[in-house]
Amino acid sequence: MDCFMTSFVLFLMVLFPALCSSQDTFTCSRATFYGSPDCLGTPTGACGFGEFGRNVNGGNVGAVAALFRNGAGCGACYQVRCTIPHLCTDDGVNLIVTDHGEGDHTDFILSPRGYTKLARPNMAAELLAYGVVDIEYKRISCQYPGYNLMFKVHEHSKFPEYLAIIIIYQAGQKDVTAVELWQADCKEWRGMRRAYGGVWDMPNPPKGALNLRFQVNGADGQQWVEVNNAIPSDWKAGVAYDSATQLS
Known part of the structure; x- marks a missing residue:
């Protein structure tokens, strides 16, 4: 009987975490x-x-x-x-x-x-x-009623030689995994570095109004989202710029 009870307790210890992570997708x-x-x-x-x-x-x-x-x-x-x-x-x-x-x-x-x-x-x-x-x-899913996706220029940015940005008010349920800026004179996208956390940076960013694209990963796969004139040519540290768009 004692052996049976010990086996039953061990069974419950294994079963309960599995139940917790499977009921309505909640994880313990x-x-x-x-x-x-x-x-x-x-x-x-x-x-x-x-x-x-x-x-x-x-x-x-x-x-x-x-x-x-x-x-x-x-x-x-x-x-x-x-x-x-x-x-x-x-x-x-x-x-x-x-x-x-x-x-x-x-x-x-x-x-x-x-x-x-x-x-x-x-x-x-x-x-x-x-x-x-x-x-x-x-x-x-994140929800920000009344807010578009915004690109905030980090306070540590220094115009025009160093740009760091943070993407804020990002609705939906997707992760940003890459950010790139369009280099018009070279006709190519230049990748920004994830400096830390949600901060992306680039020394000597392209001049003029900045076209930006970012890669998102979600349940429906991977995609690129492009925003033209995302950041103005005279960008300023600490200012957040409205993308006029939002992720679904």
Whole structure:
């Protein structure tokens, strides 16, 4: 009988993770939170989003470990919900990845605002006391009603000899895996470097208004998206330029 019970427990230990990752495409993990004086995100996140990363999505943002994927995971959106029935809501929180971080066997380190959104009404303090909670998560499409895709010139850019950009307000569920600028005099596309996180850069960029294309990977495969005159000839550091388009 003891042998049977031991085998049964081992069977359940193997079965439960498989069930968790297959039900409605959710994956089991753990989550914690980081300190923040205003409960929002941090402007110094590893994705390079700056103030955008602090305020976007109402501050419901987070850092990830393996899901960071060398920066390709920056800007991805996830539904995260904790699994303590009396304490956690059914829907959890929809958050945006703005940083890289590793906790105690966690996939997510949430902003305080994002973490408390996991809790039922009036239960936030009790949830915070846990520190680390079991969760389940799945990737979802990002949505930015009223916003087009934008190309922000990073504050470290220096006109005209060094250009770094960040793609923000990217809707949908696709990763940016390459960015290129059109070099008109050579009639060729020049690849930008992923400097870090979601920041792409190039020394001595082409002169004039910049045509840009970026490669995205998603469930429906790989494609290039081209935007003409994406960045004006007199671009300025810290300014975000509207693409007048959006990914579906």
